[in-house]
Amino acid sequence: MNYKILKLLKDSGEDFVSGQKISEEFGVSRAAIWKHINIIKEAGYEIEAISRKGYRIISSPDILTFGEIKNFLTTKYIGKNIIHYESISSTNSKAKELAEMNEEHGTVIVSEEQTLGRGRLGRNWVSPKYKGIWMSIILRPNIITQNASLITLVGAAAVQRAIKKMGIETSIKWPNDIVIDSKKVCGILTEMSGEIDHINYLIMGIGINVNLEEEDIPIELKESATSLKLETGKYIDRKLLLANILNEFEDLYNDFVLNGNIKETIDICREKSILIGREIQLVNRGKVKIAKAVDISDKGELIIENDQGIIEHIVSGEVSIRGIYGYGK
CATH class of the missing domain: 1.10.10.10 (Winged helix-like DNA-binding domain superfamily/Winged helix DNA-binding domain)
Structure with missing residues (x-):
């Protein structure tokens, strides 16, 4: 009512x-x-x-309900069902719970605050109230499981384009971070439930530091994390940004899942890559190697040249760049 x-x-x-x-x-x-x-x-x-x-x-208040963003939405199904919370432990955890209960494809879980936000590799994600976009999207793509990792690149490309629409230039750190001036403003965590030959559902969690102030960022993260407001000096409209992300994501997602075309996503990730041409540290399954990032393949793999001059195609791993995220100075 x-x-x-x-x-x-x-x-x-x-x-x-x-x-x-x-x-x-x-x-x-x-x-x-x-x-x-x-x-x-x-x-x-x-x-x-x-x-x-x-x-x-x-x-109207600065809240991310469907009623507040619907006038900016152009999607057909992504975000047409938004489940909004004032505070929640983790949007990804809630999304998985709802997905198991057959919540519909394209449903977005968004919270004004997360008390136990999660990043990749079990890291915590600081999620203060009313200052960021903390959301998860329930997806049920009809694709082979081997291509599931490409959805993360779709998300990264969509966020990059959406932020650019706000007049802000960002880069992409393959496969799941959005950075400004070598500092992280957004992380994407994609989790899957499925079998060898079938995906039950994917949960794409997106956390964006939108209007965080200096005091909102923990001391230990000040050299590696920032917010859109801190970088631009301007207050950012969270409602418009959220709608932009959902609009851009649906376009790129449909192109990939329905049309089998990942080219536009790869082009964005390649053009806006902060890795290509730089020396990186790659951590994969506990093993560390120093290499040079050469390119991103048409299949979304990171192409590297190792210290022996051998070209390798990397599907996943934790990447650090010299001078960013604590690797070298």
């Missing part, structure tokens, strides 16, 4: 909507309408109420 009243008020723009009209529209009493209006106010909406005129919205 709160959402329906909110939608009615939003659709009316700057015009007042009378309590009588709302009452007739939803078949509830004027007293009940008043209670719902107060609940909506408690959620952060500023609502003007004038006797004999009714109600209208003056301002």
Whole structure:
């Protein structure tokens, strides 16, 4: 009921909507309408109420509900079902729980705060309230399991393009980080449930440091992490950025999963790569090697030249670059 009243008020723009009209529209009493209006106010909406005129919205809170981003969305299914939380331990954990209960493809779980946010390799992800985008997307792609890792590149390309639409240039650290000036602003964690020849579902978790201040970033991460606001000096519209990501992701995802075309994604990851041409440290299954990143293949692999001059194609691994993320100076 709160959402329906909110939608009615939003659709009316700057015009007042009378309590009588709302009452007739939803078949509830004027007293009940008043209670719902107060609940909506408690959620952060500023609502003007004038006797004999009714109600209208003056301002909306900075929250990432479907109602707040739907006017920016152009997708057909990604993000059409957004499950919003004020605070949650981990959006990926909740998404996996919901996926096991057959929640629909394209559902987005978003929280204003994560108390136990996770990055790759079990690392913690700091997720302060109302300052970032902490979300997970439930996906059920009809692709072979060997190609599942490409979905991470689709996510990275989509986030890069979405941030660029906000007027901010970023780079991609293969396969799952978005960086600015050698500091991380976004990480992507993709988890899969499936068998050898079948994917039950994928969960793509995306965490973006949007409007974090200096004090929000732990001391031990200040040299390796930043936020869009810290880098630009400007407050970033989280609602528009979230919608941009979902729009860009659906386009690239459809191109890959439905059309079998990964070229645009690879082109973006290659063009915006922070690795290509640089010396890197690659950690894979506990083994460390120093190599030069040469290219990203048409299959999304990182192509490296090892210290013996031999070319190798890397499917996964933890990559560090000299001068970034603590590898060398």
